Amino acid sequence: MELQFYPYDFDYKVEGEKTFILLFSKLENEKKVCIKNEYKPYFYASLEGVDQRLFEAKLKSLTIQTGAKPAKVTSWEEIEKELLGQKKLFYKISVNYPKAVPVISREVQEWGVECYEKDILFTHRYLRDKGITPMVLTKATGKYLEEEMMRVPVFLAEEIIQESKQTKEDWKILAIDIETYAPKRGEINPKKNPILMIAFYGLDDQGKEFRKVITWKIFKHNLDYLEIVKDEFEMLERFKEIIWAYDPDIITGYFSDGFDFPYIHERAEKNNVKLDLGLDHSELFAGSGVSFQDGESKIKGILHLDVFKFIRNIFGKDLKIESYSLDAVSEELLGHRKHQIDLNNLAQVWDKEPDKLEEFCKYNLQDASLTFKLCDKLIPDMVEFTSLIALPTFDLIRMKFSRLVQNYIMKRAIGHDVLAPNKPGRTEIERRMEESIQGAFVYEPTPGLYEDIVVFDFRSLYPTIITAHNIGPESFRCSCCKDEPHVPDRENYWFCKKERRFIPSVLEELIIKRVELKNKIKELKKHQNDEKDERNIRILEARSYALKILANSFYGYLGFYGARWYCLECAASTTAYARNYIKKTIEKAEKSGFQVIYADTDSCFLLLGEKCLDEAMSFMDEINKDLPGRMELEFEGLFPRGLFVALKGSEKGAKKKYALISKEGKIKITGFESVRRNWSALAKEVQRTVLRLVLQDKVEEAVKQVKEVVKDLKKGNVSLEKLILKTQITRELSQYSSIGPHVKVANDLVKKGFEVLPGTVVEYIIVKGSGLVRERARMPSEVSEGEYDCDYYIKNQLIPAVSSILAVLGYSEEDLFDESSQTGLGNFF
DNA sequence: CAGGGGCGGGG
DNA sequence: GTGTACGCCCCTG
Numbered sequence: 001m002e003l004q005f006y007p008y009d010f011d012y013k014v015e016g017e018k019t020f021i022l023l024f025s026k027l028e029n030e031k032k033v034c035i036k037n038e039y040k041p042y043f044y045a046s047l048e049g050v051d052q053r054l055f056e057a058k059l060k061s062l063t064i065q066t067g068a069k070p071a072k073v074t075s076w077e078e079i080e081k082e083l084l085g086q087k088k089l090f091y092k093i094s095v096n097y098p099k100a101v102p103v104i105s106r107e108v109q110e111w112g113v114e115c116y117e118k119d120i121l122f123t124h125r126y127l128r129d130k131g132i133t134p135m136v137l138t139k140a141t142g143k144y145l146e147e148e149m150m151r152v153p154v155f156l157a158e159e160i161i162q163e164s165k166q167t168k169e170d171w172k173i174l175a176i177d178i179e180t181y182a183p184k185r186g187e188i189n190p191k192k193n194p195i196l197m198i199a200f201y202g203l204d205d206q207g208k209e210f211r212k213v214i215t216w217k218i219f220k221h222n223l224d225y226l227e228i229v230k231d232e233f234e235m236l237e238r239f240k241e242i243i244w245a246y247d248p249d250i251i252t253g254y255f256s257d258g259f260d261f262p263y264i265h266e267r268a269e270k271n272n273v274k275l276d277l278g279l280d281h282s283e284l285f286a287g288s289g290v291s292f293q294d295g296e297s298k299i300k301g302i303l304h305l306d307v308f309k310f311i312r313n314i315f316g317k318d319l320k321i322e323s324y325s326l327d328a329v330s331e332e333l334l335g336h337r338k339h340q341i342d343l344n345n346l347a348q349v350w351d352k353e354p355d356k357l358e359e360f361c362k363y364n365l366q367d368a369s370l371t372f373k374l375c376d377k378l379i380p381d382m383v384e385f386t387s388l389i390a391l392p393t394f395d396l397i398r399m400k401f402s403r404l405v406q407n408y409i410m411k412r413a414i415g416h417d418v419l420a421p422n423k424p425g426r427t428e429i430e431r432r433m434e435e436s437i438q439g440a441f442v443y444e445p446t447p448g449l450y451e452d453i454v455v456f457d458f459r460s461l462y463p464t465i466i467t468a469h470n471i472g473p474e475s476f477r478c479s480c481c482k483d484e485p486h487v488p489d490r491e492n493y494w495f496c497k498k499e500r501r502f503i504p505s506v507l508e509e510l511i512i513k514r515v516e517l518k519n520k521i522k523e524l525k526k527h528q529n530d531e532k533d534e535r536n537i538r539i540l541e542a543r544s545y546a547l548k549i550l551a552n553s554f555y556g557y558l559g560f561y562g563a564r565w566y567c568l569e570c571a572a573s574t575t576a577y578a579r580n581y582i583k584k585t586i587e588k589a590e591k592s593g594f595q596v597i598y599a600d601t602d603s604c605f606l607l608l609g610e611k612c613l614d615e616a617m618s619f620m621d622e623i624n625k626d627l628p629g630r631m632e633l634e635f636e637g638l639f640p641r642g643l644f645v646a647l648k649g650s651e652k653g654a655k656k657k658y659a660l661i662s663k664e665g666k667i668k669i670t671g672f673e674s675v676r677r678n679w680s681a682l683a684k685e686v687q688r689t690v691l692r693l694v695l696q697d698k699v700e701e702a703v704k705q706v707k708e709v710v711k712d713l714k715k716g717n718v719s720l721e722k723l724i725l726k727t728q729i730t731r732e733l734s735q736y737s738s739i740g741p742h743v744k745v746a747n748d749l750v751k752k753g754f755e756v757l758p759g760t761v762v763e764y765i766i767v768k769g770s771g772l773v774r775e776r777a778r779m780p781s782e783v784s785e786g787e788y789d790c791d792y793y794i795k796n797q798l799i800p801a802v803s804s805i806l807a808v809l810g811y812s813e814e815d816l817f818d819e820s821s822q823t824g825l826g827n828f829f
Numbered sequence: 830c831a832g833g834g835g836c837g838g839g840g
Numbered sequence: 841g842t843g844t845a846c847g848c849c850c851c852t853g
Contacts, residue, residue: 041842101842119842182840193840259839308838324838343840400846 003140003155004028005035006168007132008249009303010123010392011280012039014069014097021126023160024152024279024301025138026168026249030205032152034279034301035140037160039126040074042094043105043118044081044419050113058111059093064103071100081419083116085474085501090116090419098122116419124391124407128414130160133390135383137166151279152301167383169539171303174202174210174248175372178260179364183347185755188259190266194232196350197361198239198264201368202246210246211369213361214238219354226361236273239264243277243302250303252375254326254367257306257398261297262286277302296398303394307374310382310397314404314549330370333377339366380542388546401553402560408550409565412506421564432561437572441579443586443599445653447646447808449694450597452608453660454616455636458581460548461602462555463511465577466570468629470495472503472558473567487573488580495573503565507554511630514547578602585623585633592619598644600656603636613638637662641695645804654804661695682709682722683797690802699809706802706816713793716786723788724763724780741766741777748779766792 005025013020013036023035056076064071076093083090095104105118117125132138140157148154181193197215204210211225216235218228229235243251253260265286268275275284279301286297297304312324321328331337341363349356386393389408396404410420424432458464465471469487475496487493521540524533557563559571582604586596589606594616598605608616616635623633639660647654657671669691686709693702712718727742745764746756756762764777768789776789794817803813 043842095842098842103842105842117842122842125842178840180840186840188840196840253839255838258837263839306838312838326838346840 001141001143003033003035003142003157005033005138005140006136007035007134007138008168008171009301009394010127010134011300012098012122012126017096019097019122021123022280023132023138026171030172032247032249032279032301034148034150034152034154035142035157035160036145036154037126037140037157039122039129040094041098041101041122041125042092043101044079044116045091045093045105045108046114046116047078047089047091048114055091055111055113059108062104062107064100064107066103067099069097069100071103072096073104081417082474082502083419084421085478114422116422119423120410120420121395124395127390127392128411131390131414132160132162133165133387134392135167135386136162137164137168138162149281151281165387167387167539169380169383169535171249171379172202172205172247173250173252173372173375173379174200174243174246175252175368175375176200176256176260177253177364177367177371178263179343179346179360180263181347181350182343185344190263191270195235195263195267196346197364198235199361199364199368200242200246201365201372202248204246211365212242213365214242215357215361217350217354217357219357221358221361223358223361225365232267233271233273236264236268236271236275240273240275240277248302250305250375251299252305252307252371254371254374255306255308256304257295257297257309261304262295265297296394298394305375305382305393305397307371307378310378311374313398313400314385315378315381317549326367326370329374334370334373338370339363380539381545384539384542384546388543388550401549402557402563404550405553405557406564408510409503409506412509413502416502416505418502423564424562424566429561432566432568435568437559437568437575438579439575440601441582441599442601442655443596444655445598445644445658447644447651447653448597449699449808450607450642450644451640453597453605453639453642454594454608454613455603455605455639455660456585456620456633457603457636458578459632459634460511460551461578461581461631462574463507463551464629464631465574465581466554466558467504467508467511468627468631469573469577470497470501470504471570471573472501473565473570474501474503475499476567476569487576489576490569490573493569493573493576503554503558503567503570507551508630510547510551514544514551517544517547581627581631588623589619592622594619597642598658604633605642608638639663639668641697643691643694643805643808645808648804659691659695661692665696667692667695679801680723680725680793680797682718682793683801685722686798687801687805690805694805694809703806703811703816706798706806709798710794710817713790713798716788716790718788718793720765720780720783720785720788723765723793725765726763739774741774744774745777745779 005027007023007025009024011022013022018038019041020036021039023037025033025035027033059073059076062073072095074094074096076091078089079092080087081090095101101118105115109115138160140155140160142155142157145154145156177199178195179197180188180195182188197213200210200212202210212227213225214227214229214235216229216231227238229238261284265275265284276282277284277299282300284297284299286295308324311329316324319332321332327338341359346360349360382393382397385396389396389404390411391407413420477494478496481494481497484494484497517540521537521544524537528534528537555571555574558565558567560566578601582599582602585604586599589596589604594606595609596604596606620633620635639662642658642660644653644658646652659672660668672687686706689705690702693705727740741764742762746762749756763780765780765783766773766789767776767778767783767787769776799813799817806816
């Protein structure tokens with residue numbers, strides 16, 4: 001019979017001499033099924049310099065005793081593959097079970113025969129070879145099995161195929177979150193401290209909210225979702241039952257790989273609870289233990305997505321957030337922050353005032369619901385990465401860019417009959433880590449306030465250079481193009497001009513796909529009318545984002561020391577070409593009569609001067625005429641004013657530090673450290689105001705404002721709140737050898753009976769008086785209005801925030817901060 | 830300025 | 841899991 005389904009979680013199982021891949025899947029009627037499909041493990045070996053008769057005889061009789069099952073070679077064949085541009089014959093050697101691959105290949109290597117693709121996960125191997133993409137509609141022919149011990153029906157597939165590209169986006173998600181007993185601030189110790197409550201959040205089959213919190217302390221409350229049980233043991237049993245009853249496809253948490261699941265696992269062991277949550281009755285696997293950094297937690301047949309991992313590794317790079325905390329991420333992606341409570345009180349409340357526990361239950365549920373919403377929102381992106389790279393979502397969201405790129409290349413390698421080069425060993429990695437290359441070109445700006453700035457940039461500069469110049473390890477120093485032009489600035493480097501090679505062709509495919517996709521999105525947006533279109537657009541945008549990230553990571557991948565297709569010459573050539581293109585662009589702009597004021601990597605800023613925008617645009621067209629491949633210079637914008645400041649204590653212009661204002665009045669700030677934590681609110685506020693006024697050509701007004709603030713400061717009129725400085729305590733107080741103001745205040749807090757552990761952010765204000773700064777640092781509650789040291793705030797907060805900006809316009813610090821508050825060092829001590 | 834050590838996320 | 845471990849920032853010598 002034939003079956004249609006969406007596979008979402010993968011595993012394999014050895015039965016006797018056969019190995020089966022298990023594809024946990026959803027049928028179109030939303031029921032689950034486990035598809036079983038046989039596949040044989042194998043690896044490759046080099047034929048070079050091998051006495052084939054002797055080698056084959058040795059393979060035939062090879063048996064290695066290891067653990068329970070002897071490892072053996074079952075068959076081999078000769079096959080042509082391309083390795084780093086060279087077409088050669090290899091042995092494809094099949095073995096009797098997956099773990100025999102490392103065992104046998106190690107032995108073969110001992111014989112002096114190089115082996116390849118011996119460290120590829122078996123499920124990955126299967127998906128790639130069969131061309132199966134997770135979360136995409138799949139067909140199989142075969143029959144249901146009777147005898148299997150699984151929570152879901154098992155279907156033995158003879159044949160399995162994907163004809164459609166249809167992805168499934170509506171998965172049944174359950175979010176979980178735990179709160180634990182932490183008597184000391186910040187203490188996390190699963191060996192000692194119990195879990196106090198567990199929250200669940202999801203949507204049931206009717207689309208109705210599913211909310212639940214379980215705890216094991218009796219107290220009065222008004223929560224309809226709260227369930228109180230006898231003890232931690234009962235709570236863990238209920239945890240299991242609730243998951244079984246809800247029957248999620250996806251279980252999600254925030255840092256659940258490294259916290260929730262390892263913690264639950266440890267407590268279950270302690271309480272003798274068997275967490276046999278897997279669809280094959282296997283137990284929760286919490287790989288790490290809590291102290292462990294990159295552990296993974298797994299339940300067979302349920303896809304565990306740790307949203308935090310996906311955001312940290314992949315999605316968060318474009319977000320402008322200071323930390324990947326659930327609070328910061330929710331604010332950025334969902335638009336609302338957590339309702340904060342002081343978790344430090346939980347242990348105390350639990351022990352002494354259980355009537356106040358309701359707040360903590362709400363908080364617990366809120367974390368689960370935010371995690372659910374984040375997961376729900378990001379599912380299209382995770383699904384798109386999955387369908388692009390065609391590996392299990394579980395693995396993909398836990399990868400960093402370099403591995404995403406590598407796995408994409410390996411997917412493409414199948415169709416090109418390309419063999420993956422081996423991963424570097426320890427010594428090779430060490431050698432690679434010593435090497436470095438020259439990076440991008442940055443034009444040193446002359447400090448000043450400029451008008452009518454036109455900004456151009458090269459669209460996807462590095463990817464288009466790599467494809468336009470056929471840059472890759474296979475085409476590097478080919479024998480046929482020695483006499484063709486070499487890489488600028490790199491006289492010994494050249495790439496094949498005659499034949500398109502593997503790496504750049506893979507990248508080019510990505511770029512083309514993205515261009516097509518962008519057109520499609522544009523088209524759809526024009527005619528968009530219903531909700532379905534909107535969802536469709538969201539999916540296509542997620543796909544476009546995945547393509548963009550992947551394409552942009554190729555350059556970094558080529559220079560990444562852990563890469564299989566490592567090629568530092570390729571990375572160096574990419575930046576060399578980039579420097580050349582941007583410098584040529586600058587030259588040509590100047591020749592055309594434009595003044596260039598700044599350039600960085602792929603962008604070029606020039607002044608319109610007496611010319612009109614059309615002339616600038618025809619300059620751009622000129623440039624584009626000469627660019628090879630898909631390279632293109634684009635118009636980024638015309639900015640009425642822009643500000644470039646000087647390096648501290650120097651005439652030189654600071655690189656990567658400027659501010660622009662658009663015609664619409666939108667301000668774009670780059671590189672100004674206006675969000676440094678150890679700046680007061682006052683400094684941040686004044687800096688923003690001054691930048692805005694200067695860019696609006698209201699310099700006088702800006703100066704006036706600064707003087708106003710100085711006056712207010714001196715009069716003692718500035719509210720204390722704006723003057724609070726914050727610094728984190730990073731270690732035991734006794735361990736500090738140099739006592740900064742924050743350490744001194746931390747000590748004061750201890751004297752008052754507060755506990756200050758590493759991680760605490762100490763707030764303080766500097767007050768008037770004599771002596772060292774630290775002796776004048778006070779906790780805000782101990783400072784009365786106007787008691788602050790205005791000289792300190794002028795010198796250490798206001799001046800650093802605005803002087804470089806106003807210096808550009810000819811104002812010295814004395815002009816701004818006038819004679820009565822001398823700010824020279826001589827006067828300070 | 831190099832190299833070691835600690836931390837991130839979570840309570 | 842066809843195992844073995846990241847990368848940045850801060851501080852110290």
